[in-house]
Amino acid sequence: MVDVARVLVDSPLPQLDRLFDYAVPTALIDQVAPGVRVKVPLRTAGRMVEAWVIETDEISEPPRPLSEVDAVVSPVAALPPELYALARRCADRAAGSASDILRLAVPKRMVRAEKAWLTADPPPAPVVSDEAVVWAGATLSVFPGLSDAVAAGERIAVDAPPRPSADLPVGAWAELLAAIAVEMLAAGRSAVLVVPDHRDQAQLLTVLATRVGEDAVVRDDARRSGPERYAAYLRLLAPSPCIVVGNRSTVYAPARDVGAVIIWDDGDPLLAEPLSPGVHARDAALVRQELEGSALVFSGHTRTTDVERLVQLGWVREIAAVRRTSPKVVLSADRDGQGRRVPSAAYAAAREALAEGPVLVQVARPGYAPVLTCADCRTPARCPHCAGPLRARRAGAVPECAWCGRTVPAWRCASCTGTRLRMVSSGSERTADELGRAFPNTRVIVSDGEHAVTTVDARPALVVATRGAEPIAEDGYRAVLLLDGDRMLLAEQLRIGESCLRWWSNAAALAAPGAPVHLVGVEGPLSRALASWTQPAYARAELAERAPLAMPPTVRVAVVEGTATAVAGAVDDLRAALPQLAHTGVLGPIATGDGAVRALIRFDYGAGRTVADVLRARVVAEALRGRRPAKDRAAPRTTLKVRLDVPELDL
Secondary structure, eight states, X not given: OEEEEEEEEOOSOGGGOSEEEEEOOGGGTTTOOTTOEEEXXXXXXTEEEEEEEEEEEEESSOSSOOOBOOEEEESSOOSOHHHHHHHHHHHHHTTOOHHHHHHHHSOOOOHHHHHHHHHSOOOOOOOOOHHHHHHHHHHHTTSTTHHXXXXXXXXXXXXXXXXXXXXXXXXXXXXXXXXXXXXXHXXXXXXXXEOSSHHHHHHHHHHHHTTSOGGGEEEEOTTSOHHHHHHHHHHHTSSSOXXXXXXXXXXXXXXXXXXXXXXXXXXXXXXXXXXXXXXXXHHHHHHHHHHHOOEEEEEESSOOHHHHHHHHHTSSEEEOOSSXXXXXXXXXXXXXXXXXXXXXXXXXXXXXXXXXXEEEEEESOOSSBSOEEETTTOOBOBOTTTOOBEEBSSTTOOXXXXXXXXXXXXXXXXXXXXXXEEEOOOOHHHHHHHHHHHSTTOOEEEESSSSOOOEEOSSOXXXXXXXXOOOEETTOBSEEEEOOHHHHTTSOOTTXXXXXXXXXXXXXXXXXXXXXXXXXXXXXXXXXXXXXXXXXXXXXXXXXXXXXXXXXXXXXXXXXEXXXXXXXXXXXXXXXXXXXXXXXXXXXXXXXXXXXXXXXXXXXXXXXXXXXXHHHHHHHHHHHHTOOOTTOTTSOOOOEEEEEOOSSOOO
């Protein structure tokens, strides 16, 4: 009998995305176990590589001579079987490699943190106080049946209450999600909370700090140091349950007996994984729920078309609040016809609100003047070096390029040879200057990418913030002005309407109860959806409009990019496997530069398995065909890139 370890090599090469058999030497039999890291020889590369042991077995006679495991990197079984199964399923769905997903899910090993964890006592089981349980029950009672649905492991969509908390400097949504997690922990199960950024994470941690002990909460995000993140990951492997709060990769967190996975604001682009294979946190959560049977909760102030499609199919159940609440939204237009950026009604509301507390002003862009044009012909001003857009950091400043950063002191228009520039847009800093002059003796606070502000006190102030960077105000804002809505809608994106509604709704939810929220210069279905606070209805209307046009998410979309021959081969394979793609399913290919082409493949959800398998097989075939001989490392390498579930049809 021969002891065999089946391993997954940690490699980006698609042809290595399968299990390989290695003989286990006698000296390592007691150390090689499923989930541990090992080093194995890779004959084709002539070197040692790291790998994960997926399973072990004994076979009587190997079909061929087996190489031996060289060494055990760590004795810790850091890859639970459930995590490998999830990574494998997500990778197969996205035509990617399981090792790429594991590289996102499992932090880099830190020896010192690992030794400290091995010598420390296991964490005790967290104790949830009766007071915390009563609080959680009272918080969730606003949504009848929510507690029972979570306990039963259902898939749920919940519209979060659009108001600030009455007790803490957080949104009421954070208390709702924390209450679900507290109930799970009280039942002896773990909860995984996935949020877009550190601001959302800080709100959840603030609520949980007042309800459960520090040992029960695990913070997981890339802002922590390597040792801290690896120590937090090792804590998840302990047998005691916990509450995990983190960003998109937290959806893979291997916590003990997960009872609920909660996704906040799944429409935020930060939850879309940019690295291969590009699995969105929402899709990974759906796969995990199917594998583990845990509850899955989608929550937000708006409803994405992706979640609404699942609600319409009956795959996700919507649970509404017993009493519907919404902000006081006012559609504020420039009735004087003078093209004012802040109409008189919104200006009056801000002046009145400043007597009581802070006022939030949301703008589209950071900086002073992010867009400059020729003062004579109105042609957008471009950098003479890289053709990037020019911007101004302050009034009278020398313009600079937003791409390469060069200053352009002697700019000349390429269309009319004019030399005068005109500022046609106002960023956060210019808006702050203008409002500061309009409201003298008033504090003005700027919050954007360069000026990070997370909270403001209850004193009167004008808070000018870019979308997504709005601070939390103590007791809520006394008025909210949503500016530049018409400019936000000019972006050439399929989902720009959804995005704008999400930006505006998240800002409106920061207003104190009864405080006015002025949406300036926007009309049509979007403004009506915000004013009536019927975001799910808008998502349903969007789905109905996209279905006849075969636009996502009514269909899935794959992007195939590479050489013309490789892309043509992939498209031919798909047409052979799915004849229905022959006429309308393929868009392109078109040239993208450097000899590469790109094609879009639109297909129904039922064909997803076939499309993923065909494209993955073609990727492996192209990778093998493009291998360079050992004696000719300068030979060109043929590659084929594939990405599924792209949100935009962008050739």
